[in-house]
Amino acid sequence: MPIPTTNIVTPGTSVNIILKADQPTGRTVSGVISEVLTRGNHPRGIKVRLRDGRVGRVQSLVSTSSSSSSYSSLGDSTGGEGKRVRFVGDEEGESRPEERVGLDAYVVPGVGGRQQGGRRGGMTSQSQRQSDFEYSIVKCPVCGEFEGDEAAVAHHVAGHFD
Incomplete structure (x- = not known):
């Protein structure tokens, strides 16, 4: 129609x-x-x-x-x-x-990604898991006093110019 x-x-x-x-x-x-x-x-x-x-x-x-x-x-x-x-x-x-009404009206989004029961090749070492969470610490290029991750420093630097 x-x-x-x-x-x-x-x-x-x-x-x-x-x-x-x-x-x-x-x-x-x-x-x-x-x-x-x-x-x-x-x-x-x-x-x-x-x-x-x-x-x-x-x-x-x-x-x-x-x-x-x-x-x-x-x-x-x-x-x-x-x-x-x-x-x-x-x-x-x-x-x-x-x-x-389509089927998507009844589908509820999941809480997270698929859970992995185990990894091939055995357990990963503690150092490998920690490297996933490491980030670099950066100093503020304007004042040189503030330290933080890249996003925090970018926000701090923007405050200098407001």
Whole structure:
């Protein structure tokens, strides 16, 4: 289904949009356009503001037969932050717009890299492990008094010229 053009997307039209935060997952939400924010057509969809204040890009129009019946039987209520939120009931003939959610919505990033059970060739010596953590100590070239690693000295030197 192609993305709707500016000829169709006007205030008062019922649409399915993707919010900025949901772009990676492709999850869509429905609403009625309050304001069109994009001047022309856009390949990812025309940016609009819905009546409840949410902003996103239009992906499709809500079919007129289901939108008129579902919106007429819906009640408006106020959300926790003072925004208007619509609750869709599951009565006869009502259906929610299909939400497309990718697997990346459920993947939790790991805590760290892969753990290595052991290294080939036996244990590494204590001196080899310590060399991984060594860093060079540098003196401040401006005053000659401050000593530290390269990043600390760079920060200190910048303080001389502020």
